[in-house]
Amino acid sequence: MEPTKRRKLEAAGWKVGTASDFLQLSPDEVEIIEIRLSLSRSLKQRRLEQQLSQAELAQNIHSSQSRVAKMEAGDPSVSIDLLVRSLLALGAARRDIAIAIAGDL
């Protein structure tokens, strides 16, 4: 795994001890994590574009500031469902979500 990608994961709070520890994640698990991180980044970007605080966004989606923080941090306790619902609440269309998931495209 490239150091770049690894740093991204570690920065997002995924405990990635040593490189070999990391390897116990299956490719599919890594893929899911990356999808979550892509959605996270998209969420944060949209929120900032709309000049909203995490607390304000939380109100819009009937959630809490702490959960928004976790969403943006790519916390493992956050489901893709919640990320998608939040993106929709920020005005994202299905297509936008698809693009976020694809990573580049």
Added chain:
Amino acid sequence: MEPTKRRKLEAAGWKVGTASDFLQLSPDEVEIIEIRLSLSRSLKQRRLEQQLSQAELAQNIHSSQSRVAKMEAGDPSVSIDLLVRSLLALGAARRDIAIAIAGDL
């Protein structure tokens, strides 16, 4: 809402009583449901392409036949997370998932 779309939702087990009942779903909720259904269809298509029974797929993803059936039926109790994980297990790439979500793209 077009009758076509509505029939799709009803067929998938989303209790959509009358048209007015249906309207109590927010556009975002409808969007989520449609995303789920897109992923469902993609899942079933992939499984059939690979000539697997629901039970066989269930084994691969450490789940059960009944849950696979629910996934393919677009059952409300199934998360997007599980659908994505299942698609990955069937060999789908991120891009494939993105395409499924976008509808076209």
Added chain:
DNA sequence: GCAAATTATGTCATATTCGATATAATGCTG
């Protein structure tokens, strides 16, 4: 038509995710 295989539906105990809350950490502006 009838087995056998496959798929659908209902239920349940357990596991995971949820919003909420508290509080710590960081950033910003005077």
Added chain:
DNA sequence: CAGCATTATATCGAATATGACATAATTTGC
């Protein structure tokens, strides 16, 4: 620096998703 807003982290009971199981319905091949 001090106050204030914003964001991060930890923990909780409640809500939701989960696999497993039972069993019904459906499809398939003979």
